[in-house]
Amino acid sequence: MDLTTFDAVLSRKPFGDSGYVREQMHRAFKRRLESLCVSVPAARHLLTALQHATPHLEYRTLGDPLLRRAVQQLLTPEVVGPRRKSLSPQSAAHVLETIAQHVEAGAANGPLQGESAGARWLGDPSRTPWIWSPDQDRGFAGHTFTRFIEQQFGAELAQPSESDLAVLRQGCRLLDELLPLTSRGALSHTHLIGLTPGTDAWAGKSSSSQFTVVGIIFLNRKLLQNPWWVAEHLLHEALHQKLYDFRHAHSMLTRDLDDSPNAPGDVSRVVSLWNVPGVDGNNRWDVHRVMAAFHVYVHLALLCSLAEQHASRLRDTYGPLDAPRPMTASRKAFARAHYLAESLRAECWDELGLAGRRMVDWLNAVLDAMDQTPPPAGSFLHLLLDRYLKEARRLREAPVTDDLATTLAALGRSEAETFREVLSAVGAKDPLDTRTAEQAPRPARDDRATDGTADRAEHHATFAQQRQRIADTLLRLAPNGYSLDSLCRPAGRSADEMVRAMVETSSRELAATSAATPANPDRRPRHRPSS
Template structure:
């Protein structure tokens, strides 16, 4: 069993697109660099900072874009760019925080970490970076004031939630660090992966409309951080669960920043008595899969560690029951345990809910099911839905419609990842093209639909009719996103058909 646990632990991080945190973080950093370049068109100070940003090493860039103030203000600026919604934060704070962070990039602490009154760190050393613990002083100081405002406005907005920070003690930090070590000992690959997305932790008393909360992870206003109730820290087993749970959410957040996961954000009712959005269900499923490997490791390998950490049952009396607990979850009620919820969500996403997911998310769900299957039975993949005659592409490629690239685009190619970031000044939304869409974009050099289809068929090794089934929707998306411009006598008819 030890070998199987190690195999699944490593396998959950091995997927180049969904599992490899270094690649996920790197691609997100490229998105942020591109966003700064797009924003800099209207901001001279940002333009002046771009060369220094591009010159950063990966570790320095991770430190810069992992800083709470820099990332929060950059996400707010991206939202303003793409939606026109005014950000809630102080005007100019992005430029200020970016310049301040670049000025101290060679110092040990990031801008936000340096605003703490005391320096508390925990967790593994990742290229010179460890998790820093929130210890905001009461005194006024620009970075500390900005952090307080970020917490006030950004702790789980819209969820009727509140958080009261608790100043850490040395004992609390030691307890948190002990749980980090336990997590690394049991599932070293998963632990290293999720720690790559976690930059800071705050101890806090939290509540939402349902009552006290044990943990939470930051949204865009409080990114790269998690919150843990201080009374949870005495139990190393469930503290490790909390760290893993919330840090896995941060990992998926970083992943879906560059790849859309949900086609339509409907609310669904779960059999364990909750009504939540489809995307929240996807986040929950992703977390349950990762927590299953930890639960199995606790059951099979944990007894070897009881002398150091105590046995899980030793902490049961002081532990609130919850679905992910490895200490207090003796309930026999349906769907009260994490693995039951995981199996239910997998079944839904592979059947009734599959239409909510993008192809990217459907592939991720299938991979997660396959990765955890050696440890627990998972629902079989649903049979492919037959394509009805009316679902086939209308018409056929024509020689009368040609496509050319939009000459006004701003582009950032990531060659070794097969990814192209793009933005159209007329539709200032950051787009990410995967390898297939990027290939189609490059082929749009004035060629007709017939020529595009044949070129794609030759490159992909497909028959022309099969190639057109892939080419037509990709062309439609590229046109809708402003990436390419159709030209020719039948453009109006083609655009109407694509709509």
């Protein structure tokens, strides 16, 4: 099947056509400025200036992250909320006035660039974002934005190096090779890239976007090494921006139609089974996050499939696809997209507006057309085992402590026991010597302090190896690679549910132990994962 045809399919009107989505978003924000004119004179000044602006300046202005935050905060302060409120009404009005003067002067680019001619662009300046440089002076707008980022996220952005810029541009060119129409459209909704230092408040986050801070995406500069990884994360976050623009002008969610201060808040409904929950259970997603992830994974399934098909041809230019920090495997992206499509219909349908439901129908039709071997409806074993192995990989980098070693010893025994019960339920023999897990890992004794750290590290590795063997065995036994239940006796327990209980219990135990470890970076504030 020629998947390249879906590049055009995912760029069609109304849901995939970036020109249409952007035009509707511009109209929505002009209406919002119009509604502010009586109380904020600067809004009228800006609207008047925009009437005489070039199309490019209007595009950069109405996509500017600071402008859009200021408008939203002036218009709906109860939605932004006091916790996130980092622009006073006076500052927000001053932002509008400053931007109105910027537009009135006929500037060449967006407000945050000011008069600077030294901006570094990801690619074509007419349709790709530029990369934020903290050392670049941009006047009032730039200084206000810098303070806003520090207040919003608790840390400032990093200064990009020449090597950072080079790999970002490589990722952009790779997108253009694999998925030109879709990637160009998505990137046109992103106006700014902020590189995070990957430390403090930014620790543990590869990339992120927020609906409350539109127009900018954040990438961890520590991870800018593999162009394939960069391409995936650029597209991932740019697609979020495209969906945010769509939501600002369409009835994507029912709560978007209720402007009252008492509109219902977010309700977590869907568990993203492949994500580690942590102590806060932040793998439980509200309808907006489920919709955003579904939108992304349909596109990523296509990107990653094309990457796998063309990896050998592009290897000399972009390096190996399986380099450190590789792309998501296409089958994983397809599986997650199918799960999220089912979840939207089963759990979130009443919270989707008319446009949201039609978008789900469209994306689902595209997904079904692309994937000739979809997972069986309702299957989840493969997604749980993704998390199971992800936790094991993280443990290799976790602080080596007695508490964690004790937890791993207990979990190693209980997981081995559950594994044997699952095998019994499906009528299979234990191909592993999992009973050895009952003796290891174990905490090091106090009288072996010199060697204790090495012992505990070895126990981490042993636990991770056991998990790998268990996961490999279960997936190999599953007739279709997605479920074990067809092997169970009709009146017997569900093997898939037994695995689910094991994984969820282990996740809770590991999260509780990690939260109690003082040196653990997970105790620092961090952004919620986008998908």
